[in-house]
Amino acid sequence: MTAVQMMRNLSGLGLLVMITACDTSTENIEYPEAGSPAAKLFLEKCSFCHVAPAPTAHAARVWPGVLQRMQMRMKAKGMPSLNNRTLADILDYLQRNAAELEPKK
């Protein structure tokens, strides 16, 4: 095996480890309204770059600012940003399950 081949094998392994690590970390988060259209939309749009955060990660009033920043992150990556309808649905989902409305330990 040449050095180049070995490097390729190693980077492949690195990717695999990363994917596996991501999988295990989602297991610890409980997403409310599991299986509902809103929860599915949220998971689809918000677990692309990182593990989707728990809605309780922020109080309701903080979520709009976070979503705005995420729109910028998507644009920066050359991804289409979310349309107003999608954004409103995700914000709704996050806010009605946010820390402030329903405090969870």
Ligand code: HEC
């Ligand atoms: C284009 C990639 C991308 C997508 C898609 C994305 N994020 Fe992020 N997100 C990031 C990056 C990069 C960071 C770390 C830097 C930062 O905090 O802005 C981050 C950090 C976060 C954080 C932690 C920081 C904080 O303020 O709590 C939360 C929460 C978050 N994202 C929520 C979301 C939600 C909700 C969505 C779906 C609408 C989403 N993200 C979609 C890239 C993305």
